[in-house]
Amino acid sequence: MSKCRSCRAPAVIDLPRHNANFCAEHLEQLCRRQFRRAVDDFEMFTTEDRILVAVSGGKDSLALWDLLVTEGYDAVGLYIGLGIGRYSDESHVIVDAFARDRDLELITVDLRADHGFDVPTAARVTDRVPCSSCGLSKRHIFDTAAREGGFDVVVTGHNLDDEAAVLFGNALRWDVEYLRRQAPVLPARHGFPRKAKPLVRLTEREMAAWCVIRGIDYVVEECPMAIGNRHHMYKEALAVVEATSPGSTAAFYLGFLERMAPLIAHDEDTDAPAPCRMCGSPSGAADAVCAFCRLADRAGAVQPVPVELVLGRGARRRYVEQWGASALMEGDGHGGS
Amino acid sequence: MRGGRVAHRVLEDLGLAPAGHLIIRNGTLVPSDTMLDDDDVIEIRPVVSGG
Numbered sequence: 001m002s003k004c005r006s007c008r009a010p011a012v013i014d015l016p017r018h019n020a021n022f023c024a025e026h027l028e029q030l031c032r033r034q035f036r037r038a039v040d041d042f043e044m045f046t047t048e049d050r051i052l053v054a055v056s057g058g059k060d061s062l063a064l065w066d067l068l069v070t071e072g073y074d075a076v077g078l079y080i081g082l083g084i085g086r087y088s089d090e091s092h093v094i095v096d097a098f099a100r101d102r103d104l105e106l107i108t109v110d111l112r113a114d115h116g117f118d119v120p121t122a123a124r125v126t127d128r129v130p131c132s133s134c135g136l137s138k139r140h141i142f143d144t145a146a147r148e149g150g151f152d153v154v155v156t157g158h159n160l161d162d163e164a165a166v167l168f169g170n171a172l173r174w175d176v177e178y179l180r181r182q183a184p185v186l187p188a189r190h191g192f193p194r195k196a197k198p199l200v201r202l203t204e205r206e207m208a209a210w211c212v213i214r215g216i217d218y219v220v221e222e223c224p225m226a227i228g229n230r231h232h233m234y235k236e237a238l239a240v241v242e243a244t245s246p247g248s249t250a251a252f253y254l255g256f257l258e259r260m261a262p263l264i265a266h267d268e269d270t271d272a273p274a275p276c277r278m279c280g281s282p283s284g285a286a287d288a289v290c291a292f293c294r295l296a297d298r299a300g301a302v303q304p305v306p307v308e309l310v311l312g313r314g315a316r317r318r319y320v321e322q323w324g325a326s327a328l329m330e331g332d333g334h335g336g337s
Numbered sequence: 338m339r340g341g342r343v344a345h346r347v348l349e350d351l352g353l354a355p356a357g358h359l360i361i362r363n364g365t366l367v368p369s370d371t372m373l374d375d376d377d378v379i380e381i382r383p384v385v386s387g388g
């Protein structure tokens with residue numbers, strides 16, 4: 001039976017990157033320390049700031065909200081209903097319960113109810129991967145909610161493994177513009193709020209364990225759209241390296257921030273974008289309509305597309321295994337594109 | 338499971354990466370060198386998330 005590195009009590013988890021085991025109390029201490037270090041080192045926010053935390057119902061964002069409030073920050077949740085079948089229904093229930101149990105304020109925006117479309121339908125009309133319309137919609141809604149609610153900063157639950165996977169993808173293409181913007185904190189500019197990722201020093205394994213020991217109920221199943229996507233492939237590739245050389249993922253990402261990011265940084269001095277003619281958010285050319293309003297316009301004009309129809313064969317099988325077939329799909333042999 | 342087995346072996350036999358999963362035995366998180374018994378209720382929970 002392995003023992004905690006700090007107190008020699010029975011351990012609850014082994015963390016190969018620290019070459020050590022930890023009890024629940026000391027795992028919690030480690031996570032809090034890494035969280036505070038990220039917040040302070042990158043000057044993300046202070047207890048004076050009003051924080052809007054984007055919550056999906058997954059482990060990272062709920063762990064982040066828990067960390068923020070228990071560390072004394074003023075953090076309101078923002079949940080976005082993406083219309084991704086039963087995955088979204090379940091996420092909404094989980095986030096609502098989390099907020100209610102802890103007496104926290106939660107803002108909810110529903111793409112279908114509030115903007116007339118959902119992610120599967122947007123994916124179908126744009127004929128692109130669902131994550132691209134989804135990402136565009138989430139960014140727009142974060143920015144708008146922050147501006148309207150007078151928040152100082154929007155925070156998201158991206159963890160070390162997420163950021164390392166994105167870095168790996170950007171480096172494979174040497175996409176210097178994306179590499180430059182891959183910072184754990186982006187300052188507010190031109191009507192866009194400050195953005196921060198306080199979990200960049202914590203891994204998926206640590207965040208999942210955090211939720212178990214803190215008794216946080218979260219949606220364990222992934223978004224069905226994520227199955228088999230590129231982000232996943234990069235994570236798997238890094239996991240292979242990490243398995244033989246623990247700590248490589250952290251060294252890759254944190255080393256990038258420390259030694260590479262300063263070399264490619266430069267001051268962007270662009271003009272303020274003109275407001276969108278439809279919604280007033282910063283958009284681009286004068287008298288233009290922003291990308292979100294254009295998407296809402298196109299996707300809102302067609303019949304809703306059920307999630308199963310935009311999943312690939314493997315992802316659809318997994319979705320049905322996890323969530324059951326919806327009434328629409330039962331007895332429907334052809335199964336769309 | 339017969340006569341007790343180490344958790345990470347069980348994962349490996351199932352083709353699962355130990356670092357990518359949590360082991361929850363009878364409702365409690367345990368490290369991957371834990372001996373699991375026949376009558377334990379085990380949840381193997383993946384830690385990966387996407388999006």
Ligand code: SF4
Nearest residue numbers: 131134223225226388
């Ligand atoms: S995996 Fe893609 S579709 Fe699913 S929530 Fe993330 S960005 Fe949206």
Ligand SMILES: [Zn+2]
Nearest residue numbers: 004007023026
């Ligand atoms: Zn301890």
Ligand SMILES: [Zn+2]
Nearest residue numbers: 276279290293
């Ligand atoms: Zn607009």
